[in-house]
Amino acid sequence: MGRPPCCDKVGVKKGPWTPEEDIILVSYIQEHGPGNWRAVPTNTGLLRCSKSCRLRWTNYLRPGIKRGNFTDHEEKMIIHLQALLGNRWAAIASYLPQRTDNDIKNYWNTHLKKKLKKLQTGLDGQNRDGFSSFQPSITKGQWERRLQTDIHTAKKALCDALSLDDTKPSNSCLSELKASNGYYSLTRSSQPSQSSTTYASSTENISRLLEGWMANAPKPAQTNSETTQFSFNNVTGTDSSSEECTPTATNNNEMVSQGAFDSLFALDSSTPDVSPSLSLDESTQFQSETNFFQDESKPSFETPVPFSMLEKWLFDESLIAQGHEALNIQQISLDDNVNLF
DNA sequence: AATGGTAGCAACCGCGCACTA
């Protein structure tokens, strides 16, 4: 059977999204919810294909997305998870609730690959930080087979471990908004760029504003130098809470504040001992108690479960040195990847 | 100041899977 194109390509706009398009898309999703992407261009009048709309929403407009500034812990998690899962960015992203697969993929390709390569060449076989060479105890085929059966359940178990309540306000929100001040100019020429394009910064603002919508009933738009620059008065329900980053904005289940999220990754040696390798049985046990991926393949954050299990599993580098099998698996994959550089 | 190279990132493309009729 032939596969029809996702759109007829005729009259379909490509390239960067404009703020106006973002607003239209956000407004539509706010009203109808994500999904049925095929209908989005038709119903909104956007000259974009459905895939483009979905991608734009998933990667940039969806609430709760953190962009840029990967922390050391996130970096480590990505490295470990990439070693374990390979280039399964969506799976890796599911462990980093605020990050998109695209973001992680880009970060891997642009930063971490180089970093690891540098590390690999610099150390030249010395064992350090879990990234060095070693003698694999099992073949890649073996661990891949094992992963095939284990990854899915382990993924769900880990997501369960990530589940927590979000009660802290985001401290970084306001400063980011300030940093973005003026970036939403439609002329895209009013402010100097910092580290990203003016457009990227502006979509971040859209996301943050949307967080406010999702969290609260629509309120009259508040006059503000930042929001008015965005022409958000075209959209009903602009919420001032997104500017203030008050805890009221945390009702959204998808959103995890910076503070809360960072706390997840604080290494805590006092946490209970767990096996560094999630066995199938353990994972299945978790799986039976949880309900994941409610929306857009991201875990929910309803049931507070200590993060220590995942944390320990991912970060206990001493276990790497001890040569546990599960971490050997990571090492194998990591070495395989490094060899590709 | 101008130019060329490079890095970073947003977005696109094609494929595969799941679901339905």
Place this chain on the structure above:
DNA sequence: TTAGTGCGCGGTTGCTACCAT
């Protein structure tokens, strides 16, 4: 069982900003 459809994923491209010369 097969065809049609929608969606998600991973790889890749191309644009833009930055940096070195």
